[in-house]
Amino acid sequence: MVDRIADPWGERTPYGPGQEWPVRVDRFLDGDRTEADVDRWAQSASVLHSNGDAMDIAVAGGRIVGVRGRAADRVNRGRLDPKDLYGWQANHSADRLTRPLVRDGDRLVETDWDTAMGRIVARSKELLDGPGGWGHFGFYTTGQLFLEEYYALGVIGKAGLGTPHMDGNTRLCTATAAAALKASFGTDGQPASYTDIDHCDAIALWGHNAAETQTVLWMRMLDRRRGPNPPAMLAVDPRATPVAREADLHLAVRNGTNMALMNGLLREIIQRGWYDPDYVDAHTLGFEELCRTVDGYPPDRVADICDVPAADVERAAELLGTSRRLLSTVLQGFYQSNQATAASCAVNNLHLVRGMIGRPGAGIYQMNGQPTAQNTRETGADGDLPGLRNWDNEQHIAELARLWNVEVDTIPHWAPPTHAMQIFRYAEQGSIKLLWISATNPAVSLPDLSRIRRILRQPELFVVVQDLFLTETAELADVVLPGATWGEKTGTFTNVDRTVHISEKAVDPPGEARADLDIFLDYARRMDFRDRDGAPLIRWTGPEEVFEAWKECSRGRPCDYTGITYERLRGGSGIQWPCNEDHPDGTERLYTDGRFNTDPDYCETYGQDLATGAEFTEPEYRAKELKGRAFLHVVDYQPSPEVPDEEHPMLLTTGRTVYQFHTRTKTGRAPQLNQAAPEVWVEFNPADADRLGIAEGDLVGVSSARGAIQARARLCGIRPGVVFLPFHYGHFDQDPTERTPRAANELTITAWDAISKQPIFKVAAVAVTKLADGRGVPSPAPTVGGSEPPPDADVPATVGGPAAQATSGKE
Amino acid sequence: MHLAHYLGLLHRAQVNLADAFRQVAEAHADEPDIQHLCQQQAQRCDAHAERLQPFAARYAEEAPDEPDRLHSQLFTGTRTGGLGLLRDLQDLYLMAAECDIAWTVVGQAAYGVRDEDLLATVQGCEGETAIQLKWLRTRMKQAAPQALVVAD
Numbered sequence: 001m002v003d004r005i006a007d008p009w010g011e012r013t014p015y016g017p018g019q020e021w022p023v024r025v026d027r028f029l030d031g032d033r034t035e036a037d038v039d040r041w042a043q044s045a046s047v048l049h050s051n052g053d054a055m056d057i058a059v060a061g062g063r064i065v066g067v068r069g070r071a072a073d074r075v076n077r078g079r080l081d082p083k084d085l086y087g088w089q090a091n092h093s094a095d096r097l098t099r100p101l102v103r104d105g106d107r108l109v110e111t112d113w114d115t116a117m118g119r120i121v122a123r124s125k126e127l128l129d130g131p132g133g134w135g136h137f138g139f140y141t142t143g144q145l146f147l148e149e150y151y152a153l154g155v156i157g158k159a160g161l162g163t164p165h166m167d168g169n170t171r172l173c174t175a176t177a178a179a180a181l182k183a184s185f186g187t188d189g190q191p192a193s194y195t196d197i198d199h200c201d202a203i204a205l206w207g208h209n210a211a212e213t214q215t216v217l218w219m220r221m222l223d224r225r226r227g228p229n230p231p232a233m234l235a236v237d238p239r240a241t242p243v244a245r246e247a248d249l250h251l252a253v254r255n256g257t258n259m260a261l262m263n264g265l266l267r268e269i270i271q272r273g274w275y276d277p278d279y280v281d282a283h284t285l286g287f288e289e290l291c292r293t294v295d296g297y298p299p300d301r302v303a304d305i306c307d308v309p310a311a312d313v314e315r316a317a318e319l320l321g322t323s324r325r326l327l328s329t330v331l332q333g334f335y336q337s338n339q340a341t342a343a344s345c346a347v348n349n350l351h352l353v354r355g356m357i358g359r360p361g362a363g364i365y366q367m368n369g370q371p372t373a374q375n376t377r378e379t380g381a382d383g384d385l386p387g388l389r390n391w392d393n394e395q396h397i398a399e400l401a402r403l404w405n406v407e408v409d410t411i412p413h414w415a416p417p418t419h420a421m422q423i424f425r426y427a428e429q430g431s432i433k434l435l436w437i438s439a440t441n442p443a444v445s446l447p448d449l450s451r452i453r454r455i456l457r458q459p460e461l462f463v464v465v466q467d468l469f470l471t472e473t474a475e476l477a478d479v480v481l482p483g484a485t486w487g488e489k490t491g492t493f494t495n496v497d498r499t500v501h502i503s504e505k506a507v508d509p510p511g512e513a514r515a516d517l518d519i520f521l522d523y524a525r526r527m528d529f530r531d532r533d534g535a536p537l538i539r540w541t542g543p544e545e546v547f548e549a550w551k552e553c554s555r556g557r558p559c560d561y562t563g564i565t566y567e568r569l570r571g572g573s574g575i576q577w578p579c580n581e582d583h584p585d586g587t588e589r590l591y592t593d594g595r596f597n598t599d600p601d602y603c604e605t606y607g608q609d610l611a612t613g614a615e616f617t618e619p620e621y622r623a624k625e626l627k628g629r630a631f632l633h634v635v636d637y638q639p640s641p642e643v644p645d646e647e648h649p650m651l652l653t654t655g656r657t658v659y660q661f662h663t664r665t666k667t668g669r670a671p672q673l674n675q676a677a678p679e680v681w682v683e684f685n686p687a688d689a690d691r692l693g694i695a696e697g698d699l700v701g702v703s704s705a706r707g708a709i710q711a712r713a714r715l716c717g718i719r720p721g722v723v724f725l726p727f728h729y730g731h732f733d734q735d736p737t738e739r740t741p742r743a744a745n746e747l748t749i750t751a752w753d754a755i756s757k758q759p760i761f762k763v764a765a766v767a768v769t770k771l772a773d774g775r776g777v778p779s780p781a782p783t784v785g786g787s788e789p790p791p792d793a794d795v796p797a798t799v800g801g802p803a804a805q806a807t808s809g810k811e
Numbered sequence: 812m813h814l815a816h817y818l819g820l821l822h823r824a825q826v827n828l829a830d831a832f833r834q835v836a837e838a839h840a841d842e843p844d845i846q847h848l849c850q851q852q853a854q855r856c857d858a859h860a861e862r863l864q865p866f867a868a869r870y871a872e873e874a875p876d877e878p879d880r881l882h883s884q885l886f887t888g889t890r891t892g893g894l895g896l897l898r899d900l901q902d903l904y905l906m907a908a909e910c911d912i913a914w915t916v917v918g919q920a921a922y923g924v925r926d927e928d929l930l931a932t933v934q935g936c937e938g939e940t941a942i943q944l945k946w947l948r949t950r951m952k953q954a955a956p957q958a959l960v961v962a963d
Contacts, residue, residue, distance in 0.1 A: 641847045
């Protein structure tokens with residue numbers, strides 16, 4: 001037995017280069033149950049992070065009683081993240097929504113589905129009446145629904161209502177991954193495969209605390225590190241995360257300076273001849289300009305900007321430049337920071353100039369944050385069009401129009417779909433009058449929360465919230481629709497390395513809760529959307545029909561699902577797209593021949609200027625004559641929109657703990673997880689704390705130009721001048737009479753990357769003051785992860801105890 | 812030789828555009844991307860003006876008096892609201908277009924006078940002005956339907 005709270009990564013199963021990752025099956029069953037007590041197992045995969053770990057859900061007496069990793073699956077080979085081992089208990093929470101709610105003055109009151117949907121449909125028809133009616137609708141969805149649900153929502157928005165105002169909270173987690181892949185390679189789609197960990201000889205983690213955000217991916221890396229001929233490891237992160245502590249070299253850069261670091265590393269690699277001129281000539285465009293720009297970033301200058309030793313910049317370049325099979329992984333430290341897309345493209349550049357792409361061990365993960373974010377992108381429920389089509393390509397729009405049998409001009413394609421921050425701005429200004437929020441919690445997760453609450457409270461804005469619980473956002477809604485969740489509905493979803501899994505319905509949802517797909521289909525029926533021949537636009541009745549329709553939409557596109565069926569997904573391992581007649585078993589790696597998706601008729605974008613987001617036109621794009629080559633994009637470093645000043649002298653970065661997911665809607669209701677990280681904390685470097693007279697456990701006020709919060713101090717390995725707050729903590733589980741502001745996003749700035757439009761959560765200027773003495777009681781921060789205190793600190797270790805005992809091993 | 816007049820025209824156009832970018836940034840601070848990118852582009856205009864300064868001074872020595880009606884007035888202050896934003900961006904677009912064509916004209920003159928340094932300056936800056944135009948067009952295309960068709 002193993003306490004997976006105390007040890008989130010479990011026992012090592014070391015292996016060597018080129019070997020198969022050993023199986024280790026993780027299992028957690030409620031109470032004293034054994035497998036003999038399980039009636040049946042329903043196949044599924046994780047929805048509490050983006051790794052896509054396959055699992056089976058244990059069912060006994062019509063209830064979920066536990067989970068077990070799937071040994072047969074290529075992604076996790078039986079392992080599970082602690083969030084998956086314990087998180088399913090949230091399904092049974094007593095405070096699940098079981099009936100729809102509608103607003104009656106300042107209260108939300110229970111009602112039936114007819115009444116709730118009737119209100120939404122009445123308001124929709126009223127708004128749709130008249131020119132420009134489409135523009136009054138905004139949809140803000142998630143990275144946590146299933147592929148079928150996103151596709152149905154996408155068709156409702158684009159072909160039913162005809163609105164471009166649809167985005168996901170994927171804008172907060174993965175928009176930059178998509179933007180960087182499109183910018184460099186022509187379309188979205190992860191070049192690499194998780195199996196590249198099995199082959200690599202160096203791993204670079206760029207702003208990616210994989211140990212806490214994708215624990216199973218990290219287990220795979222650790223197992224290589226403990227085996228023969230382990231890969232070298234480089235970590236770039238302002239915090240001393242488990243990744244940084246494991247790495248051979250840790251660059252604790254000043255927040256917001258990634259671009260300068262990347263330019264400096266590329267300069268070293270080029271100047272020292274560690275690039276592949278043949279690959280560059282044959283497969284890339286822009287090398288000369290790249291050289292010109294990066295030439296301005298010698299190690300001394302990079303050291304000044306990033307506040308890291310120049311010698312470490314040189315050592316990092318050597319680690320990267322002399323590797324033979326280099327694997328990179330990129331996440332929020334780049335995506336949610338300054339110059340997000342440009343810096344992420346620079347990681348692509350590094351691999352392109354070294355020819356480190358499309359072969360075993362040589363690849364890039366532009367990671368996703370949320371479990372089904374990939375599907376939001378593929379199906380067009382966010383700022384992309386279905387099938388990774390190009391909004392500016394008339395032929396692509398015509399394909400969609402044929403598929404849906406609507407007029408081309410029904411589908412909004414005069415500009416890219418409206419990004420989330422702009423949707424909220426239109427709502428703030430009053431031109432969006434109906435905002436439908438599904439499975440996400442912007443009242444905790446968006447920047448500058450007092451502004452977001454103010455917008456959602458505007459009396460003239462009709463807010464629909466579809467969720468499992470009465471979240472901080474649902475409290476502000478006009479209609480609340482109770483959703484069924486994972487384990488209570490069937491559908492598919494796709495992880496970072498393009499692996500598609502099926503997730504079966506294991507049990508019935510509570511009360512009158514409905515699958516999100518059923519809610520969307522019900523809305524479409526009640527709205528009576530029609531195609532160009534007057535027939536119903538949407539005729540689907542269940543997930544498999546939607547999946548079959550989606551396959552047609554994906555045909556011939558990079559995310560080709562045509563070779564996948566529900567039946568094929570059942571029983572064995574997940575399947576990597578593209579999967580079609582040419583690749584009947586799926587595709588492990590993209591771009592193995594160095595030909596990229598940059599053909600003008602095929603690409604997903606005609607490109608943008610990386611400093612401003614200015615769009616290039618089709619003729620300009622064609623004139624570049626890509627001929628299957630990839631782009632080397634480069635820009636100069638620019639300081640963040642907000643830098644410290646006298647009033648706000650410190651930098652705030654926000655992030656995650658291994659024990660919580662997003663706004664804790666589920667993990668906050670799983671006892672083992674929540675007890676491990678029950679309350680917000682704020683991290684300080686001991687030198688800063690000393691200067692400010694702050695000790696472990698003291699209550700500290702953190703304020704920015706937007707707001708102020710309170711949190712207990714943890715002294716740990718964060719770089720000087722920077723404080724860290726986990727962003728998970730809203731107020732749903734606080735006593736209303738004793739609430740103190742604690743959400744990190746009270747402080748963050750409303751600003752976003754010019755290309756990906758991803759908000760900047762990693763760079764806000766703040767002031768800190770000690771409010772009260774902790775009297776020797778340590779902060780509630782876990783001792784596991786980035787908040788690990790120094791060895792001599794007198795802080796009790798985070799453990800799960802008897803309630804967290806899980807099994808792990810070969811069975 | 813009249814080159815100094817066109818250098819003066821371009822220099823003043825860059826200074827005016829920088830100022831207009833800053834005014835629009837401030838007036839539309841509730842649009843964070845407008846605020847941030849207009850400030851960024853104002854700095855680019857500052858840099859352009861700075862690079863032009865020595866050439867303007869050098870050629871001024873050989874120039875006759877400045878002719879009448881050389882300069883134009885394209886900006887008279889900011890507006891508010893969604894439609895106001897669109898109109899303000901349109902003003903910026905026209906001002907950037909004036910700079911764009913003036914770079915072309917000055918570049919031609921640089922060939923004529925065989926001034927390699929001036930030509931390098933033109934070639935270094937005119938692309939940045941072209942990007943400003945492109946960004947303004949991109950942003951206006953996105954904003955136009957909501958401002959003109961949807962908003963009350």
